Amino acid sequence: MKLSAVAAGIAGLTGSALAQDSVPVTDAETGITFQAFNSADGVSYGIALPVNASAAGGYDIILQVTAPIEIGWAGIAWGGGMVYNPLSIVWPNGESVVASPRMAYGYYQPEIYEDGTLTLLKGSGANATHFKVTVLAQGFSSWTDFDGNVAHLDGSAQVRFAYAYSRTPVDDPASVESTFSIHDSVGRWVHDLAAARSAEFPKWVAENTLPSPPCGRRVVAREERHPVVPRLRDSGRRAGAAARA
Ligand code: HEM
Numbered sequence: 001m002k003l004s005a006v007a008a009g010i011a012g013l014t015g016s017a018l019a020q021d022s023v024p025v026t027d028a029e030t031g032i033t034f035q036a037f038n039s040a041d042g043v044s045y046g047i048a049l050p051v052n053a054s055a056a057g058g059y060d061i062i063l064q065v066t067a068p069i070e071i072g073w074a075g076i077a078w079g080g081g082m083v084y085n086p087l088s089i090v091w092p093n094g095e096s097v098v099a100s101p102r103m104a105y106g107y108y109q110p111e112i113y114e115d116g117t118l119t120l121l122k123g124s125g126a127n128a129t130h131f132k133v134t135v136l137a138q139g140f141s142s143w144t145d146f147d148g149n150v151a152h153l154d155g156s157a158q159v160r161f162a163y164a165y166s167r168t169p170v171d172d173p174a175s176v177e178s179t180f181s182i183h184d185s186v187g188r189w190v191h192d193l194a195a196a197r198s199a200e201f202p203k204w205v206a207e208n209t210l211p212s213p214p215c216g217r218r219v220v221a222r223e224e225r226h227p228v229v230p231r232l233r234d235s236g237r238r239a240g241a242a243a244r245a
């Protein structure tokens with residue numbers, strides 16, 4: 001496996017003194033301005049944060065991943081490595097998409113990350129050439145690390161992330177709990193999170209929140225036009241999230 005460091009620092013373009021690999025881009029569909037990293041494989045990872053996101057963690061994140069339809073799954077590791085940090089994995093499912101919160105406890109199939117919720121927002125879907133996933137990510141800026149300590153994503157800094165993707169489709173695209181096979185490629189980059197912060201964050205969430213699914217329908221990942229994908233299990237910490245709508 002190749003661990004390709006992303007060397008193409010574009011700090012010169014942004015005027016930043018430090019080498020980092022993200023640029024601002026506004027998504028026309030949602031009106032959200034993301035700080036985005038475009039990987040060499042054509043997968044883009046856009047991040048938007050609340051204006052007060054800091055080293056204390058605990059804040060929500062809007063993540064937008066756009067990928068060529070040939071990609072089976074793509075993911076971001078919020079702590080910059082595969083294991084003991086939250087992962088957000090996305091894949092296409094027909095004309096819809098699925099976003100799955102995971103954590104890996106070794107170099108094998110990551111499990112569902114019980115303390116995280118990925119809620120699909122407007123700006124999510126798949127067509128003949130690409131899939132695009134826009135999610136409100138809750139529980140991804142603070143987590144428990146390998147030593148059992150609380151780790152935080154410093155929303156005021158330039159932060160090292162890792163990505164992974166595979167061209168092989170996941171085993172059960174309709175299920176947020178689907179298993180999938182190992183990556184074809186992994187890489188790392190430096191993301192300017194300070195520049196990802198905006199006072200418009202609450203407005204962006206409000207304007208792009210999808211209607212709740214009808215009562216009694218628990219898992220909506222299978223319903224193409226109700227692309228709300230809560231985590232399936234209840235950790236007790238986030239009771240009442242979209243999973244129960
Ligand atoms: C079935 C799923 C997966 C399997 C079997 C798997 C397996 C592995 C293995 C064997 C390595 C090499 C470890 C070494 O070099 O010693 C590795 C590295 C890596 N994997 Fe995975 N992986 C999976 C899913 C993922 C996912 C979903 C992500 C992130 C979104 C990811 C991110 C990485 C990264 C960044 C590395 C580089 C080393 C590190 O950061 O720890 N992997 N993986």
Ligand SMILES: *[C@@H]1O[C@H](CO)[C@@H](O)[C@H](O)[C@H]1NC(C)=O
Binds near residue numbers: 056
């Ligand atoms: C950030 O601001 C929001 C909205 O004003 C507030 O709800 C939240 O508690 C603040 N978070 C932190 C970590 O200060």
Ligand SMILES: *[C@@H]1O[C@H](CO)[C@@H](O)[C@H](O)[C@H]1NC(C)=O
Binds near residue numbers: 126128129132
């Ligand atoms: C397919 O989706 C991508 C990503 O959202 C978008 O850029 C592209 O314009 C879409 N193509 C068509 C034909 O709508």
